[in-house]
Amino acid sequence: MRRVAVLGIDVGGTFTDAVLLEDGHVRTAKVSTTPEQEQAVLAAALAVGAAAADRFTHGTTVATNAFLERKGARTALVTTRGFEHVLHLRRQNRASLYDLSVDHPDPLVPLDRSYGVVGRIEPDGERVPLDLTTLPEIDADAIAVCLLFSFRDPTHELAVADELRRRYPDKPVVASHEVAPEFREYERASTTAADAYLGPVVSRYLRSLAEACGSAGLPEPLVMRSSGGVATLEEAAEHPSWILVSGPAGGVVGAARVAQLAGFENAIAFDMGGTSTDVCLIANGRAERTNERQVGGLPIRLPTIDIHTVGAGGGSIVWRDSGGALQVGPQSAGAVPGPACYGRGGMEATVTDANLLLDRLPQRLADGLELDPTVAAAALASVDPADVIAVVNAEMLRALRLVSVERGHDPRDFALVAFGGAGPLHACELSDELGCSTVLVPESAGVLSALGLAGSDERRDRVRSYVRPLAEIDGLPTEGAADLRYQGQSFELTVPLGGDLAADFHASHAERYGYADESRPVELVAVRTADVNPGPVLEFASDLVASAVGPVRLDLAGATCWVPEGWAGETDSHGTLRLERTS
């Protein structure tokens, strides 16, 4: 029988990681990311020896970079007349409560490219017929259309989008009901504008990537979306705002698989890198999802893996504020100049310097970098390195509690999967605070996103908006989830389809908010379903053997792990270091 080879390649800011799984063996490679990302993808594929992969999955930062660096298309917005300024009015709250000079980031569409069209749909239907003659000529390279109530009745919006597509056949036109058919016009318009804004850049990249793969004999890649599932290149190009959280989503999928192989269906992915830390809860083998995320200060309302990010990482800079409190981050020394102990000219103390002085890092890293404790000590001066760890841990603990305790999960039922350069250094102490009793450090801790990509499901999310009493609705699908609330509330609780929705909602409300009121009508806001085409089941073995009884530092190939007193463990057959609390 022919062997199946699956390839995952994740392009990050500094490095591009590749994982190739063939016949139960994992091969990994790391290359530098190039300005043309498709070049880095090819280099990584070559480095990992993927001459002929059967399935190729890809995570990319192209959309995120274009978004954050504001390098997207000249975009126009068409709204219901009278509401052209929706992106500029936002939700009317100011950017900073007490610093009155601070403004929000500029919207993606300026006022002079915000257009209105006559026609009005109201909650009960059309009040003013659509008048396409009021749709002006539009000078832009991409067009977003977001009319009021299109989540309920898209006829006007469709007609406007069709007219624009007829007039400007070469320009991407995105209608809000296609991308985020949910109520609240600002958030929907913001998402639609982002989708149009990213269209040309992302399509261009995916086209050249497809060509490059074709000439290198690689299969056309599937692209990771923020939802934690992959889709075809064509689908990804159609709605590029869905790939804004592509890379981190791969890491969570990888963490879920590693946890599952170690026997844990419940886990928390803890990815601590140089400048930030991403955490995400995995319940019953599945990453938690959310429907909205802020990217660069703008709301994006799309199915997203529920990753919570804090600005604390190994490179976070240590400082003392005017009240005498020790602070860590959010400024980071980055890779250049990097922590003081790198000896590359960085003068400011970082978390990495504190870890080195506490002997939690070796003086020579696996990649050959020499760390200098004298410089680290000079940079930290009078600050106790243990205090630095306590402060940065408090910041990360807040994030871990937010995704677990504050969402009604008991962390004692969860294993912490530690990855990223600094995750395994902090995981045991955080578990002590949080109450987890198992820490898992995957052998592939340094390339876990690429591993996750290799095993990702194909996934296509659908949402249908209702905003109607639950009692009036029949014929719901049995797989998926329903967003429900008491009539009159604005925030929903998500309940799985297939059971008694009303009863499950009351129970969930009681658990979350401390009471249920069965006399109140329940409203169905939306139904979320997904077509999932399962990815390959990643089975692999490892020769890695290691064990530790804390307190001890363990230098692994891809990461350094700190095992404090009261913790011990060893590697399993998949190469995952499994640490348990012993006291």
Added chain:
Amino acid sequence: MTTTMDVELQVIGSALRAVAEEMGAILIRSAFSANIKERRDCSTAIFAPDGRMIVQAEHIPVHLGAMPEAVAAVMALDPADGEIYILNDPYTGGTHLPDITLVSRTRVGFAVSRAHHADVGGMEPASLPATSRELYQEGMIIPPTLLDERILRLLVANMRNPDERRGDLRAQIAAHRLAEARLDELCEKRSSAQVVSAMDELYAYSERRIRAGLERLPDGVYRGSGVLEPAEGELTIEVAVTVAGDQVEIDFAGTSPQHDGNLNCPLAVTRSACFFVVRCLADPDVPASGGAFAPVAVRAPEPCLVNASPPAAVVAGNTETSSRITDAVFAAFSQATDVPAQGQGTMNNTTFGNRRFTYYETIGGGQGASPHSHGPSGVHVAMSNTLNTPVEALELSYPLRVERYELRPGSGGDGAQRGGDGVLRELRVLEECRLSVLCERRRNRPRGMAGGEPGALGRTRLNGKELPPKATLQLAPGDIVLIETPGGGGWGPAPSSSD
């Protein structure tokens, strides 16, 4: 004074801050009225056993300085562990009647939540009458009272939309139950004594930071003033700010006497407005705790416009007079340091209601420009920071339609830095109801700074006809209310067009 902070206490402090934030999240997510769930007109806080404020979830500045009085009023009743008290009396710990405050005793101190309810009874739906002259007309007055099911029933029976009120109060109660559980966990992990020490340290920490900020301001006595627009004539706020080293005294001697209408402030609201300005100028990022206000003394003759006595009406004091107090205090500080030009200086309170529904909104406008940046457009500028109600959320729930919602280009004052633009919002009513508007800056433009031009006036029109700044009237189906909010002032002279 120590200049470093014990890290263990700092870590507990971050846990306390998380509790206040989680309380706020629970309240917003489980509430029923647009004013809490969409506009987030609410705040939550944790207090020390001795009644000092330790952490507050940052939502609404006007709630900031006005919560300690609520806790003091409840402490006087010697509450037991786990008991929740309710109050809204502006003269016993409250601000204005729609702001209902819950205070509960926890294992270590108190948890507090304050939310603006869409109706608390009184002469007009939504309880923001333009013409009230005594507190009794503004709604149900709740002195600090132990909250149980019977009291809850009594209270909501006196408010319009009792079902919605009950839902919102239950959301508030849920926040308190959560705080109780979280503080218990924290005390079990760290010991109550440690938690109390952390509270002391958080308080001292904010105080150190604010004092360091005040120290940078030159000593001296600085004066400012502001004008309000009652139905007839004018009311003036006079203020003298004395900066001495690391403390400041703010004295309102010379301010107009108590108002015959509802523009009066209880002193707690006046204090909030003063604390807001001090915080903006001394240290915008200081964590909100009572310590940040320890070096600020606020005095006002009693009774007067900014230190009202019962039973004076106060409903507009919280929103409008408080805005003007910040303008006057900023104006005084402008003699000592750079301050932004004036922002819209009103919350443009607009309420609609009948027996069936009550709806309240406030509308953003132009922020004043700063020396190095333009003024943001279409935002709340001072004591409020509520969100808007999305058009789609509003129309799905209320017999109201939004016809236009736009910026007012050019309404910000010109200058080297331009003031922010105001907002235009047009609403059509579908059924008979009452309208109340409580607005300012309909006669006096927001001033520019350092040679910048003033912002445009706001105005309110009903079917095209201009309304006075404050009005309550009956609407018929099809009536159209158009509100244009003021622009912010510019900063520095505008570059001349001939250049």
